[in-house]
Amino acid sequence: MALSIKQAAKMHLLLVEDDPELGRQMTSWMAEAGHRLHWVETGRAALDWMKGHSCDAAILDVGLPDIDGFSIVETLRGRGVTTPVLFLTARVGVPDRVRGLAAGGDDYLTKPFAAEELLARLDALYRRAAQSPPTRRRTGNSYLDPVRRRVTCEGEAVDLQPREWTLLEVLMNHEGRIVPKQFLLEQVWDIRFDPGTNVVDAMICRLRRKLETAGSNIHIETIRGKGYAFKKEPA
Amino acid sequence: MLALFVGTSIALTLIFVRSTVSRDLRRFDAAVVMNDLVEYAAIYASSGIKGVLDVFPAGQSSDSSAIRITSPDGIILFEEIPPGIHVYAWPAKPPSNDWSARKTVLQELTSPETELRLTIGAIRLRDGNYLWFGRTDEEAQRYQHNITIYLWLAGILAAAVALLPVIWYSHEVLIPIRSFTNSARRLHLPEGTARLMVPRAIPELQTLASVVNAGLDQILSLTRELQSTNDQLAHELRTPLARVRGNLENLLDKSDNAAAQDAAARSLEEIDRAAQLVQHILTIRGGDHGALRLYRQQTPVHQIITNLVDLFTPAAEDRNLTLGIQQGLDLVLNLDRELITQAISNLLDNALAYTPKGGKINLRWQAEGTGVVIFVEDTGPGVHREEMQMIWERYNRGSSAVVRHPGIGLGLSLVRAISTAHGGSVGVTNRVTGGASFWIKLPQG
Known part of the structure; x- marks a missing residue:
C-alpha cells in the first residue's frame, strides 16, 4: 500500500503568516496532522530561513507587512527553489489568483478557510511534487x-x-x-x-x-x- | 449617392440648355435664309442670273447652302447645289399661295440619308420667276455640339468645386465623429482606460474629446478607489472571520459536548455563508458600478454549460426534475470564465428552487452578433409581469434587507452584475407553454 504510506508521510512545512492567532491555529492543526511546521511572521525572515533550510511545501500569506507573498515566491523561484507554494490570502479575485500562480505559486486558498481544506491542498501539492504515478x-x-x-x-x-x-x-x-x-x-x-x-x-x-x-x-x-x-x- | 445626384443635376441642366439653344439656332437659321433670299433677289433684279452666278460662289464659303431659280412652272433655270444638299427632295413647284412680291415662305426638309436639316425658302422675283435658297443646320449642330461639351466641362468643374466643402466636412467632421462613436462604444467597459481619440479633427471636437476624457479619468480614479476600498473591506473582514472560523473548528474537534459540537457546526456554516455574502455584495456593487475586475480569457460557452448540467443533474433528479441541454453551436468568447459559470449556476440554482416536482429545466444558447444569449427555461410558475424588473434587484437596494435574509435573494442580482460587468444584459420572459425563461446576453469581449 504505497499510497497510504505516502499519505502518512510527515511533511516539513514553512508557514509565513503575520496574524498571531491564525499562525497559532495552523501550528496546532499541522502538529495534529503529523506535519512539522516552522512559522515565521515576516517575508524577510522567510527568505532568510529558506537560505539555510529546505521544506516540502510553504504556506504563504500574501498580505505581509514587509514583502508581499507574490514577491517572496518570485525571489525564491529566482534562486532556483522549486518547493511547492500555497498562497493564503484574503484577496478573492481571479486576477489576484492568476497573479499568484504567475509569480510561481502552486495553489491558492482564501480566508476564511477550513483546516481540512488546507490539509487536503497540502496533500495534493506534495503528491504532485512527488509525481507518484496512479496505482491500482x-x-x-x-x-x-x-x-x-x-x-x-x-x-x-x-x-x-x-x-x-x-x-x-x-x-x-x-x-x-x-x-x-x-x-x-x-x-x-x-x-x-x-x-x-x-x-x-x-x-x-x-x-x-x-x-x-x-x-x-x-x-x-x-x-x-x-x-x-x-x-x-x-x- | 452624391455622385449620382451631381450627375443627374448636370444632365438635367444640359437637356434644358440644349433644347433652348437648339430653338434659338433654328430661328437664327431661318433669319439667315430669309436675309439671303432678299439679298439675292436684289442682285437678280439689278444684274439678272449672271449677277447671282457671280455672287453666290463668292458669298457662300461652305457646302451648306444651295440656290435655285425656277420658272413659275417649276422649270429649273439655274441652280447651284452642292452634293450634300442633293439628298433633299426640293418641292417641285413654288408654293401655290397667293404670292405677292417679296413674300417668302420657309420650310424645313429632312432626308433619311443625313441627320442635318435643310431650311429652304422661296421668293417671287419681279419677272415672275422664283428664287430658292436653302441652308443646312450643319453649323448650328456644330455649335450645339461644342456647347454640350463646354457645358459638361463646366458642370463637372462646378460639381468638383461644390464637393470640396462636402469632402472637407466628411473628412474633418464625419470621420472624427465616427471614430469618436467607436471609441465611445468601448468606454462603458469596466476598468476602461480607453479614451476618445480625435487626431487632426477640428478644434471644437478636440475640445469636446478632452472634456469627456477628463470626466472619464475622474470616473476611473473613483472606480479604482472603490476597488481598493472593496479589497480593503474584504481583507479587514476576512482575516477576523478566518480567526473565528479556526477557533470554532477547534471547538468542534475538541469538545465532547454534543450541544457545543452542534453549535460549532452551525456557526461554521454561518461563517462560510457570511464570507460568501460579503463576497457577493462586493461583486454586485462592483459589477453595477463598473468596478468589477474581470479576468477575461477565451472561454468555450458550451463547455461551461455542459459542466454545470453535469454538476446539477443528481440534485435535480433528487427533486424529481429533468435537466436538459438543447445543444447549440460551439461558441468560444472572451469572458471571465469563473464569473460566467457562477452566473449560469445561479440561474440553475434558481430554477431548481422554483420548479415543482416532475418539472423540466432546459438550457440552451444561441449566437447573437458576435456574442451569445444563454437561456435557462423552466416549467415553474413563471414571473409576474410587475416583478420582471424587480427580481434582479430585490435585496440589493437596502442593506437592511440583506441582513435580514442572509445568503438568499442575491443570486439574480449577482447574475445581473456579472452580465453588466461584461457589457451584457439579463432578462426574463414567461414562456407560452408555461414557466419562465431567464436569459443572459453577453457580447464578445
Missing part, C-alpha cells in the same frame, strides 16, 4: 483502477459516470482525511464558488448508492460541517 489498489472486496478509471467489486465492474469516478478518486487519494465540499468542487468540476443547491451531497449520495448496490465495502462518510471521508468499512 484493493480495498476490501473492491479493486480501484485509476488507469482504466473504474471500480470492480467481487470482479463485477461498478457502472460509474466519469465525474463519479473522478469524485471517488479524489476521495480515495485523501483516504483517512476529511475532504471539504469546496475542495471536491474545485478538483472534480473546476468550480471555485458555492453553487448553493446541495449539488455535492446529491452526487455523493448517488455514488454511495451505486457502491452499495454493487455490494462494495467502500464507504463514503459525511462529516457534518466539515466534508466527506473515504473509508474501507462502514463506520
Whole structure:
C-alpha cells in the first residue's frame, strides 16, 4: 500500500503568516496532522530561513507587512527553489489568483478557510511534487483502477459516470482525511464558488448508492460541517 | 449617392440648355435664309442670273447652302447645289399661295440619308420667276455640339468645386465623429482606460474629446478607489472571520459536548455563508458600478454549460426534475470564465428552487452578433409581469434587507452584475407553454 504510506508521510512545512492567532491555529492543526511546521511572521525572515533550510511545501500569506507573498515566491523561484507554494490570502479575485500562480505559486486558498481544506491542498501539492504515478489498489472486496478509471467489486465492474469516478478518486487519494465540499468542487468540476443547491451531497449520495448496490465495502462518510471521508468499512 | 445626384443635376441642366439653344439656332437659321433670299433677289433684279452666278460662289464659303431659280412652272433655270444638299427632295413647284412680291415662305426638309436639316425658302422675283435658297443646320449642330461639351466641362468643374466643402466636412467632421462613436462604444467597459481619440479633427471636437476624457479619468480614479476600498473591506473582514472560523473548528474537534459540537457546526456554516455574502455584495456593487475586475480569457460557452448540467443533474433528479441541454453551436468568447459559470449556476440554482416536482429545466444558447444569449427555461410558475424588473434587484437596494435574509435573494442580482460587468444584459420572459425563461446576453469581449 504505497499510497497510504505516502499519505502518512510527515511533511516539513514553512508557514509565513503575520496574524498571531491564525499562525497559532495552523501550528496546532499541522502538529495534529503529523506535519512539522516552522512559522515565521515576516517575508524577510522567510527568505532568510529558506537560505539555510529546505521544506516540502510553504504556506504563504500574501498580505505581509514587509514583502508581499507574490514577491517572496518570485525571489525564491529566482534562486532556483522549486518547493511547492500555497498562497493564503484574503484577496478573492481571479486576477489576484492568476497573479499568484504567475509569480510561481502552486495553489491558492482564501480566508476564511477550513483546516481540512488546507490539509487536503497540502496533500495534493506534495503528491504532485512527488509525481507518484496512479496505482491500482484493493480495498476490501473492491479493486480501484485509476488507469482504466473504474471500480470492480467481487470482479463485477461498478457502472460509474466519469465525474463519479473522478469524485471517488479524489476521495480515495485523501483516504483517512476529511475532504471539504469546496475542495471536491474545485478538483472534480473546476468550480471555485458555492453553487448553493446541495449539488455535492446529491452526487455523493448517488455514488454511495451505486457502491452499495454493487455490494462494495467502500464507504463514503459525511462529516457534518466539515466534508466527506473515504473509508474501507462502514463506520 | 452624391455622385449620382451631381450627375443627374448636370444632365438635367444640359437637356434644358440644349433644347433652348437648339430653338434659338433654328430661328437664327431661318433669319439667315430669309436675309439671303432678299439679298439675292436684289442682285437678280439689278444684274439678272449672271449677277447671282457671280455672287453666290463668292458669298457662300461652305457646302451648306444651295440656290435655285425656277420658272413659275417649276422649270429649273439655274441652280447651284452642292452634293450634300442633293439628298433633299426640293418641292417641285413654288408654293401655290397667293404670292405677292417679296413674300417668302420657309420650310424645313429632312432626308433619311443625313441627320442635318435643310431650311429652304422661296421668293417671287419681279419677272415672275422664283428664287430658292436653302441652308443646312450643319453649323448650328456644330455649335450645339461644342456647347454640350463646354457645358459638361463646366458642370463637372462646378460639381468638383461644390464637393470640396462636402469632402472637407466628411473628412474633418464625419470621420472624427465616427471614430469618436467607436471609441465611445468601448468606454462603458469596466476598468476602461480607453479614451476618445480625435487626431487632426477640428478644434471644437478636440475640445469636446478632452472634456469627456477628463470626466472619464475622474470616473476611473473613483472606480479604482472603490476597488481598493472593496479589497480593503474584504481583507479587514476576512482575516477576523478566518480567526473565528479556526477557533470554532477547534471547538468542534475538541469538545465532547454534543450541544457545543452542534453549535460549532452551525456557526461554521454561518461563517462560510457570511464570507460568501460579503463576497457577493462586493461583486454586485462592483459589477453595477463598473468596478468589477474581470479576468477575461477565451472561454468555450458550451463547455461551461455542459459542466454545470453535469454538476446539477443528481440534485435535480433528487427533486424529481429533468435537466436538459438543447445543444447549440460551439461558441468560444472572451469572458471571465469563473464569473460566467457562477452566473449560469445561479440561474440553475434558481430554477431548481422554483420548479415543482416532475418539472423540466432546459438550457440552451444561441449566437447573437458576435456574442451569445444563454437561456435557462423552466416549467415553474413563471414571473409576474410587475416583478420582471424587480427580481434582479430585490435585496440589493437596502442593506437592511440583506441582513435580514442572509445568503438568499442575491443570486439574480449577482447574475445581473456579472452580465453588466461584461457589457451584457439579463432578462426574463414567461414562456407560452408555461414557466419562465431567464436569459443572459453577453457580447464578445
